[in-house]
Amino acid sequence: MRAAPSLARQWLTVARLEQVERRRIRRSHPDRAAGQTPLVTQFDLRWCVREGQAPCSALVKSTDPALPSSAVEPLRELEAHARDAAAFFTDLGLGDGAAHPDLLLIANLAEPNARSITSADELGGCEGVLRDSSLCQGQGAILFGVRATQLCTDADVVTHELSHVWLRPRLGEGRWSLDAAGTSNDPALIKEGLADFHAALKSGDPLWGEHSAFPTEAARSLRVKVSFPEARTGFAHGDSLALSSALWEVHAHAKALFVQGLTRYLVQTASPPTALAPWARGLAVELEKLDPALGATWLRTAEQHGLLLEERVLDLRVGAMTRAPADAFLVPGRRDVPEASVPRSVLQFRGDAPTAGKALLALRAGPRAEQDLEVVLRPGAPVDEATALGARVRFTQVGGRLEAPLELPRGPYYVQLLHRGEAATWVDDLSIRLVETPPPPAPSLLAVGVGLLAASTFALAALRWRRGKRAATARLHQGA
Incomplete structure (x- = not known):
């Protein structure tokens, strides 16, 4: 737990906020500068009461006497960071608190409660974010999870999440x-x-x-x-x-x-x-x-x-492996892009095959990806919607990897992944290898005929030459 801020620090923070607020009022709302009460953002702070990784049993307000003692300091820091960030965005010129009159901030969330325990989620409806969305009482909320510490106590995290709120009307x-x-x-x-x-x-x-x-x-x-x-x-x-x-x-x-x-x-x-x-x-x-x-x-x-x-394209050469620079590549699901016929990966992968043949695309993927993941290949050009809706290939589980057979063309090719599942999945360690090349083409009948004719002509000429040579030799012997 962090030490409580000193009285001097608290006074300086309040004084700075008041100074910023007065400057904003004079600049943007001269009518309020005459003594009217300005509209500022009100923060409704709640604490998720839970045991270990169990779901929230309740969301307790910061002003509630039932608030656990362990929550007092984190929520105090959260409020200070939030007010400081609101003043920062106002002073920057991104709009004032009148556009965001009431924000619900929930801290101390863990896996059974939120879809992500190691991050904070921007303002949005609690449906699909909190397991029990009724805890939000119909409001949107910013959710703060727990990492090494309570994320709500990190000023960077709080400013980041409030930036989403202030920029939402513009983005x-x-x-x-x-x-x-x-x-x-x-x-x-x-x-x-x-x-x-x-x-x-x-x-x-x-x-x-x-x-x-x-x-x-x-x-x-x-x-x-x-x-x-x-x-x-x-x-x-x-x-x-x-x-x-x-x-x-x-x-x-x-x-x-x-x-x-x-x-x-x-x-x-x-x-x-x-x-x-x-x-x-x-x-x-x-x-x-x-x-x-x-x-x-x-x-x-x-x-x-x-x-x-x-273009959003990475190279995937035959015989090589493409790894994500961080943890993996993301393939969105239907929940992310419900308007898509079939969700397609953000990235396409490009290569140049030295010869045509049967190939295998292998990769690692998230749980249960085998039943929902597909791949499509297009020779010579990036995969488009028409190609993606055409012939697609399913994956099968082989050991710890998924594999899909492909007919690889000679020359450039593009590969894209498609995902029929509801939730996004991850993939990594993509590789393409040739497993069978086509046999050399059989000679045509015309080529065979021409070859036989040439061979016959050559043999006849050789036979005549040998006969002529024997005849010449015989005449020499007779003359002797």
Whole structure:
């Protein structure tokens, strides 16, 4: 448990919040500056009461006398971090608390309660997030789990989650989109990248989540250069580092001017792109209005991080193995993209076969993936919707891996995975190997006939030559 903040620290925090609030009121609501009560975000803090990994028996309010003593300090820290983050976003120009009048924050969640115990979930309906959604009483909520410590006590985590709340009106609800290449996680990637960047911007530290991540998990460092396509996995939090590290790199160069341009882009763009490449180009246009050199710097950085790539493709050569840069590759399920005929993987895999033949695609996958996972192959071009709805191949379990037979063409090919299951699954260690090559083609009848004729002609000529040679030899003997 962390030590309680000193009275001086508490006073400074309150004074800063009051100063930010007064400045915001004067700037945005002159009518309220005359003495009217401003609208600010109210945080409804709840504690999940449970025994070990058992489900919540109740959600206890922070003001309830029945609140366990162990919950007092974590919830106090959560409230302080939340109010500080709200003031930060207001001062940044992303809108004030009037747009978010009441937020439910739930802490101390574990596996039987939430779908993820080692993370926090952004504001959303509790249906499908909490096992017993009635605990939310019909409200949306931000859920904080437990890692090495209570995640609600990490300022980076709280700022990250509240960034989702403040940006939701500007970035929309969706986390997935469909395009010609399959399923894209670009919408979620953009949201997660911005949330990490804002948390790092507020703290001034590009190492995100180090207070709660260690020793069981790795924090995310925005100082490390992450680039596509190598870093693409389909997992939004990992993939978002390509964006957040690019944002931080340019911010380190341009500081406040870059933040000003980014905020203007987020606030003033009526319908921001949900695909990463158009989104990054749109930011460049906004930055160019402030400083052409800054716009060019961002565009160059975005290109170096692979943010402008239109394809989501990794190489998968015959005889080689493709491994995810982190834990695995994600293949979404029907629950993620219900509008898809058949959910297709975020990534496609590309190779170039030296010869045609029968091949096996082998991989590791999540539990029960065998019954729902399929693969489709297209020679020469990326898999499109028409190809994906055509001939698909099922997997079978062979030892600890799944295998699917493929007819490999000679030359370039593209492979994509499809998933009929409800929940997403993971795959890793993909490999393609030839198991049978076609026999050399039999000679045609014409070729055989021509060959026999040539052989006969050659034999006849040789016979005539030998007879002529014998005759010449006989004449020489007779003359002697």
